[in-house]
Amino acid sequence: MSADLAARAHSIRRTVIRMCMGRGQGYAGQGLALAELVAALYFSELRSGVDHLVLSTGHSAIALFAGLHELGVYDLEELQTYGMDGSRIEESPLEGTPGFEITGGSLGQGLSQAVGMALGERLLGRGGRVYCLLSDGELQEGQVWEAAMCAGHYRLDNLVALVDDNKMQADGATAEVMTVEPIADKLAAFGFAVRRINGNDLDAVLDGLAWARAERGRPAALVCETVPGKGVPSFEVYEKVHYIRAGRDVWERALAELGAGRR
Numbered sequence: 001m002s003a004d005l006a007a008r009a010h011s012i013r014r015t016v017i018r019m020c021m022g023r024g025q026g027y028a029g030q031g032l033a034l035a036e037l038v039a040a041l042y043f044s045e046l047r048s049g050v051d052h053l054v055l056s057t058g059h060s061a062i063a064l065f066a067g068l069h070e071l072g073v074y075d076l077e078e079l080q081t082y083g084m085d086g087s088r089i090e091e092s093p094l095e096g097t098p099g100f101e102i103t104g105g106s107l108g109q110g111l112s113q114a115v116g117m118a119l120g121e122r123l124l125g126r127g128g129r130v131y132c133l134l135s136d137g138e139l140q141e142g143q144v145w146e147a148a149m150c151a152g153h154y155r156l157d158n159l160v161a162l163v164d165d166n167k168m169q170a171d172g173a174t175a176e177v178m179t180v181e182p183i184a185d186k187l188a189a190f191g192f193a194v195r196r197i198n199g200n201d202l203d204a205v206l207d208g209l210a211w212a213r214a215e216r217g218r219p220a221a222l223v224c225e226t227v228p229g230k231g232v233p234s235f236e237v238y239e240k241v242h243y244i245r246a247g248r249d250v251w252e253r254a255l256a257e258l259g260a261g262r263r
Helices: 002-023 028-033 035-045 058-070 110-124 142-153 174-178 183-189 202-214 248-258
Strands: 052-055 130-135 159-165 193-198 220-225
Touching (some): 002 028, 002 035, 002 058, 028 035, 028 058, 035 058, 035 130, 052 058, 110 142, 110 159, 159 183, 159 202, 183 220
Parallel strands (some): 052 130, 130 159
């Protein structure tokens, strides 16, 4: 399975670059960073029609769009209209866009919605699990911690928070804008079982998801350390990797750095 998931992650990265190439800009750093996590969720963890994936960090949608392409939900031609006028492939998607259960453009709200969904699954007895993807910079929002308090209080063991700990945000390094550390200790204080993992290591991601699934009596959280621009060396060291605007030659070089893939 790991080999197949690695190939999926690689393909997701190539799709992310092609999406940004269409308009010459986009959230490539996040899309590249989340490739392993998205591949593991869509092709190993999530049960179709049973579990839920809540994207709180709306601008990380590029990674999910690329993963949904792997699932056959979107074709590449449409994804290459990413962020263009009239396209449904928006940089932060609206509720109702295939593959997205909430509108997550305004940061800090997704965990609250995920808590409500997890409570609903419990009350209905359907056995669904809710996975909420949020970012480290997003933890600067107070609503996140209100939601965490609620999740701990109700012992929502069908809820898994996935924190993309990429250590950067629009205005610079997260630690310099407003530190959110110690993330793991804070979540534990609110009643979460917490693990910190390498979010770009597939084996660590799969092991972490299996651990979270087995937790009982409390919500779980995986603090996933990721590298913005992962897989494209010239992007990994790019200072403005939060949002990249560049000429076609830069995107073509990024594809070359990634190497041949599934597509």
